Amino acid sequence: MTVEKNRPAETGSQGMPPLEPLRGGPRTAVSAAVARRLFRAAVGRLAVTVIEEPTGRRIGQGGPVMRLHRPDEFYARLGRDGLIGFGESYMTGAWDTDDLAGFLTVPAARMATLVPPSLQRLRALVTPRLPHHQRSTEANSQANISHHYDLSNDLFALFLDETLSYSAALFDTSTTRVAKGPGSVGDHLVATPPEPVDHDDPRRHGPDFAEAQGRKIERLLDEAGVTEGSRVLEIGTGWGELAIRAARRGASVHTITLSVEQLELAEERIAAAGFSDRVHVELMDYRALAATGATYDAVVSVEMVEAVGHEFWGTYFSTIDQVLAPGGRVSIQAITMPHDRMLVTRDSHTWINKYIFPGGFLPSVEVIDEITRAETTIRLVDQLEMGDHYAETLRRWDRRFLAQRDAVLGLGFDDMFMRVWHLYLAYSQAGFASGYINVSQLTFTRETP
Template identity: 45%
Template sequence: MTDLIPAVHQPVAETWPTLVAPRSNPVRRAGALAAIRFIGKDLPATITMDNRTYGRGGTGDPAMRVHRSGPFLDRLSQDAGSGFGEAYLAGDWDPAPGTDLGDLLLPFAQRFSDEEKRQLLPKWAQSLRWLVTRSQPGEQENDRAGSRQNISRHYDLSNAMFSEFLDPTLTYSAAYFGERATADLATASYDELTAAQLAKLDAILDAAGVRSGSRVLDIGCGWASLAIRAAQRGAWVTAITIASQQALLAQRRIADSGVSDRVQVALRDYRDQIGEFDAVLSVEMIEAVGEKYWPVYFDAIERRLAPGGVAVVQAIVMPHERMLATRNTFTWVQKYIFPGGLIPSVKVIKDVTTEHTGLQAQVLRHLGPDYARTLRIWRNRFVDQWPNIAALGFDETFKRMWEFYLAYSEAGFRSGYLDDVQLLLTKR
């Protein structure tokens, strides 16, 4: 029986208690199998389980193999938001030999981006989703204390680990490849990443009009690549973050770049910043703010703008209807990667800025394909550098978690389910 075949990977229960196989429920297991059969009717991929295949994938289409069907179905039936990803972390399934994980996840993401096929389940099954859909836990609240804890869990994970797969600028957001964004991902190369990241940083600074003498606030500064680039133009920069280890490395990188006299790094919540600035910049931070605090976030940006000043926000976004449908669910990404996170829509950003501030938001650039390429490069690099990352104390389950996260995100951008936009905010 397939259930008796050892998994390719088995997580350490003491280290990963959330991955312990759930108690089997024959009724729910049957429901999960029925869902797979339904999905497989028009899924251009192949799922092999218990010597049977599901899906309409043909030769050359992505394929996956389920090593342990029982735990796999139990996880799917217990938690609709996390079960599929948890089954991968636990080693219950793998891409078939020759299938890239991102290519495999793409058909699933395309169902969400396709208006007619957006719902994975038939209507009768959708009415029962509440049985297996969980809400975001209260401890992930993004007040000041909660935000600090949520951000630290990801960005203070290990500076050394991030350094292994990011490019030398340590820029942890979508790069800007221009025409190469839509080139075959099989050609994506680590060698092209730094130039694309610098192009992205320059595009933000150009949009904000940053020049010599400009006063710049960088909210959620990461490892200071944008702050350094702005200072190299002659700007005066205040860079803030609430990730303590990240701040320490940011300060060291600023010193190594010779711009310590122009950049101040502060361990500070965006709600506590004071002063006026000609440009306020914030790159892919809004996803960690939380819906309850979006009005507070944009109000803080407006309050920091000097007369005539502008803000540029780069944000991961999703279709508005999907945001509304999923905003109260507890997803795999929230559970394992970004606690407290929620991806907004362009519409909600415009609505919030209109209703709660005197700002107006204008989309300058879409970077969805660029992000897919960025993520493929990061994932390839992560795998290539895994021996160095493992030497830092991370185990094989962590490797699978990050491979799934990067591939899952790549599939979202490739399908159009996710996008990444640069927005210009000006005072009305």
Template identity: 50%
Template sequence: MTTAPALDQPLCLRRPSLRPWCLRAHLARPILAAVLRRAPVRVTMPDGTELGGADDPDAPTLRILRPTALFERMAHHPKIGLGEGYMAGDWDAAPGTDLADALLPFAQRMTTLVPPGLARWRRVVDRRIPTSTRNTLLGSRTNIEAHYDLSNELFEAFLDETLSYSSALFDRSRPLAEQSLEEAQAAKIEAVLDTAGVRKGSRVLEIGTGWGSLAIAAARRGAQVTTITLSREQAELARERIAAAGLADRVSVRLQDYREVQGQFDAIVSVEMIEAVGEEYWPTYFRAIDDLLAPGGVAAIQSILMSHDRYLATRRSYGWIQKHIFPGGLIPSTRAIEETTERHTSLRVTSARHFGQDYAVTLRRWRERFLEQWPTISAAGFDETFRRTWEFYLAYCEAGFAAGYLDVAQIRLEREVLL
């Protein structure tokens, strides 16, 4: 049976006799009520009373099912407790309310939800990022395996036929309902290859193989592709898919860290890999790209992004996503990428194509498919806590992109020309 990482259990939850003396838990309810008053969402308690929120009966509605447990989790670990409360069943979306729709108003007000008088306590409640998740050569392998080696069958159950686990790119001149996810993922792949100038005869390095679809598309253009991954599960299936496409002579799949690659490449592509690199290693990552890029070559990365202010505010604190989904991960800002490349490499950002709303659509389709396929996923050994973990993860991220709190872009990098 596959389970999610262990939930935090504050001492007050482990030892009920201490609950009357837990000051943090007593403070959690009025603080949560103050936050809820700033978002148009109804929140009901087990006795039918409402805790702050909207007066509109048609507003999205959340139900707190186990108040004591939820308040204690949030009191001790605010950035982790909300998600773990969902995992544990302390709260949920009321019937008729979609979870992402209920989270959207909070995502839209992320910077203003906490009253100013309480915001100053952020440093007190923030948790430091564990050193065990550092992206050293060994740490990166462990972090990647924790997510991507869950099983290929899990990802096959909810991804499209391309097995692309990154934002699709939809044609906004056409109705979204007419576009399949597979079509939009293929468009994303072609756009990345176009950005990097991949053509017949190109020597291509892909950092982060996924399940091989981008490598296959590049090889079909006539390129010679080296693609690297730290996931054994991904590498195995990618090799099978590449061989089935008749392209094994054009694509080499390696279990290798980006810091271990040697050679020269005309194009380097990396789709939603930088988020797993870790801030400490961004200079190393971009220096590796710089060193491996042949004269006149182009790099194209697709990256999830957040505003620079939010990146600075969250870069040192430990959140639910880092604990339960992507250990060692950190989302950069465009400015952080620009500053890192300018300080440590000869690379410069020369263009960026942003399409964050397309990620919201992608995530909703993944979540719908995940829930639809849950009987199959469950039969493969995944438990109910895992289901709730992934349902919250996909809905939470969808709300972030729909609100504009998160973004995604394809970024072109070229060497600075010195005159």
């Protein structure tokens, strides 16, 4: 499969679509008035403080402070574009806060009930739909991946740790087994929450962070049964750390990606580690795997299923089923959301879709279990839930990203990009800290007669 660097025409040099200007008129005035009323009612029930300038009006029950510098713009954007407008009004500086993640965590914990049930039924009428060009078809997927992962290897190196791992770290291995509950399909393990740690220089991560990223990868390889002689497939190469560690165990690795820049650096890192003879990195869509006829003893994928799109989850897992050798095992790290929220938000176009991950959508653990049972012979046999570890991972990334401001600007990115990525990292941290979204390592084996 031939793939070239490619961005949609509407994407600018910062990897973002241009920000649409506000338009006046009766429709904007009415939607802004509705948004103002709904926002004030919702915030009035939350443990936050919102201050509207210049009047000084205060809303909320007290807590992290949000300042509306330009309330008219904020409510107009919120009324016109909902949560996309909420994010865009932060991008323009219409509102701000000294503790972005702390503020966002409060509403995230009550996301399902912020809007009255009577109005939630109108969601399908007012929420924008995912644009056709962002759906994760074979024709669109490379552009979706390029939008984010081909921004700049140097950019990611500024805030990731030395392993260049762009996924949740696992800070320790202590766990508790809990009964079936929301976000699981049976008894499962939950990782003990980590203690937040800040090192003296915010521009650098402490050694414990790289250790935590390595611990995450080694557990996935253990769950997949990767040992000397294993034939390993990795879907989503990243910058090569998992492939290097699998090769170090004596495995042969086929790792696929749609990111040109990730592939180039991954190959350099794999060569530097001395494993070019054991690891083959290839530009390939996962859907092309079945046609190769190759089979693997272990299939591993870290936070890639989120980019598949709900229409293609069946194809993704069926492909894994097809290429898994008899007796093989599958280990996937997946960001998930509650099943009920997943059902009502399918096809929605979000701020994250528009500015960060085009075409992305989070599955639930339940839907993964349903699809694999209905369409494959692999079965979910183990789950490690570790959402608190992702909150800490993101907190560290965001801290380092902000501390590297001059270096980010030196790469050619601008102040708007800084605000977009700070919001992305803090918004994601809030999701995990509140429990609205989660991350798990999921292990699958083939069903036996």
